[in-house]
Amino acid sequence: MIRRRLRPLRPDPRPGGLLTLVLLGAWMVLLVAAPGALADVFTPESDSGSPNAEGIDTLYKIVFALGIVVFLGVEIALAYTLIKYRMKRRSPAPAQIRGNTPLEIGWTAAAAGLLVIIATVMFVMLGDIKNPVSSAPGGLPLGSAVTQFASTDQPAPPSGKSLEIEVNGQQYLWRYDYPGEERLFSYHDLVVPFDTTVTLKITSQDVVHSWWIPDLGGKMDAMPGHENETWFRIPSPADGKERSFLGECAELCGEGHADHYTRVRALPPAQYEAWAARQAEAIREAQEQLAESRRAREAAEPTSTEIGGGEGS
Amino acid sequence: MHGSERRPTGWLSWLGTTDHKKIGIMYLVSTFVFFLIGGVQALVMRLQLAQADNTLVDPQTYNGLVSMHGTTMIFLFVVPVFAGFANYLVPLMLGARDMAFPRLNALSFWLLLFGGIAFYVSVFFQPPTAGWTSYTPLSDDAYLPEGGIDAWIILIHLTGLSSIVGAVNFIATIHNMRAPGMGWGRMPLFVWTILGYSYLIVLALPAIAAAVTMLLTDRHFGTAFFDPTAGGDPMLWQHLFWFFGHPEVYIMILPAFGIISEIFPVFARKPIFGYKAIAASTVAIAFYGMLVWAHHMFTTPQPTVVLAIFAISSFVVAVPTGVKIFNWLATLWRGTIVFKTPLYFAAGLISMFVIGGISGVILAVFPVDWQLHDTYFVVAHIHYVLFGGSVFGIFAGIYYWFPKITGRMLSEGLGKLSFWTMLVGFNLTFLIQHSMGLSGMPRRIYRYPETGGWEGWNLISTIGSFLLGIGVMITVYNIVVSLRKGQRAGNDPWKANTLEWFTQSPPPVNNFDVVPRVRSVEPMRDIRNEVQKTGKPAGSVAQPVA
């Protein structure tokens, strides 16, 4: 037995979805009207001018534009339907439509088609983002050919030459090892020359970290036992002055995760070489000091075996 | 006649019950409590992030909040709350008197509750701090020797077992206990999504059960499955985790799709558009959802061809999802739309989930993911999917079925107020997070410097989150008040289509005195029409054949 103790359903004066549309519409207006200065509110960072970062930026903008079309299409259709077909005083009983096969095949094909377009754009642009370019004229002259590892498949630049840096993530700092006889290394700051293709071999010695400087393109995870790869090339600015780009570890790596920063400093090649020489000297001095203090300590303090043996002799 | 056995009353009647409705209510209430706890954790995190270099919580506490919030919302709220809805509704919608295995059903609830309790006990010593993903080696004993990770492992085991036991029960019930005449083509769409949910649980959860067992032995018994210093591989953890973790996302969204697929035809006074397409897209999403897991691993060291394959499979799964949205819009199109609270939340789901769907496609473009992975863009994406999608669906379900479960209506005024507060608060919280991610703010950081330019955006997000919390509490208040004072609902307050509205509100222990014969996708509408035509009572028109 069905009994309805309720008042019959009455039309509602407030159309739903309207506020949604207003809110999201306001956001969209902001997007369209956004001046160039606000570009990074809507698109990824790419201020360095590194070709991979610019490639990602462009690819994002294309996919984002298609996404906005779909977004507006769905939201407008939803809001229009809700407002237009809300129950009114004299709404007729709606037609009992159960489907429309050609229409349904149509929109399935349209959705698939849009995704085929996105996939195609992605694969067309992939090479420019994934594959390192050669150094630009004026970059650091590089002598030796690049060594290649096969763990991932980033190819060598067409010239076969790049400044190859070994990146090591640790709780909570980054160590950079530079190529060459001097076995140069640095912590926190990676110093690189302008216009020079820099390839990175990224690993970790403890937990998983992720190396990421937003302005220099995508992040790559630093995983113990694995070697990951990425690259960048920072063009020389008009004024030729040093530029630096900050980044933060992107994978939760423990208590110090939020303070796991790193920085890339880009210099004109001549200044880079001067820095390299200074750094090599500083490392040599530090190592000598360390060796000396160790010798001094060993001379001053008897070792435990000496104590043990001392009583017997 | 049965009923000679005395039934226990009071709290004992809940403790020992095998009635699917009581178990369903216990599921719904306890998961909602976990939802509120997880929400408070989120608000503490938002308070910490409201200002640059804030010192409200220390980093280890923050990492604990990150881990507890994610784990609670996923394993103790969204997944089991749908088990709660399904427990209560699947037998009623099928015209059955209970689940196929009532005692197994009780077991699955108690496993869930004790899983949650075991997990929350860790608050008293050291909560887990490796995130809901517990990536190795961070979660290994070398880095986090405290028991929090072990509590997390026990939670995964108990809630996982609970879900699998429940899923087997749903599968058995749905396959075998449908009312006479209810073929696969006449099964309610909510039940279709619960079938997809259940199969996904059975297929995906064993992977994480294996993974956490390996982690447990790595931590305590000297194995090295994930320890790179002893020949293990952290990549193995990520593959096993996401082989479970991505289907988990569909486990959490499919039933919400099912709920709104029930609501739209009722409130548009028009049949669902493309029943077969929606049912088929549920199956397609469940199938392809199993094949996209490594799109969570686009920044790990893998060959490009692997990334390409998982990008393509992620694009493929977007198609059936899009189809569902078109079908819902077409259901509303040229309907007579009655604006009641369930419809608000269901329409809210479409308008918010579409944002999460689009950002999902953007993230599937793997070179773009290299920029956006592990940033606030991803945080925004998952919340548009899991809050804008799943939680709006859950609230739609609460407003839709509360009258059936309690016999009383929720207040429409409070319901609409709650909806608008939640919608505004939600977008204030999460829309801006896309921009935070695009401008380089990583997720899971307990503080950020003043120099990054993120402070203003974070403050907006924090204000929004409190508005969202107020919106949720309005519904809680609505529930508490309406339980006692709500208008009497009657059997069928919405003029709905499915069989749960054929019985009384709340339904009797045996659900149906007469099991109706099903002749279409809308058996309840058929019964209503028959009553109107013949003037006979519903019980007699429901089963004309003896």
Ligand SMILES: [Cu+2]
């Ligand atoms: Cu780190």
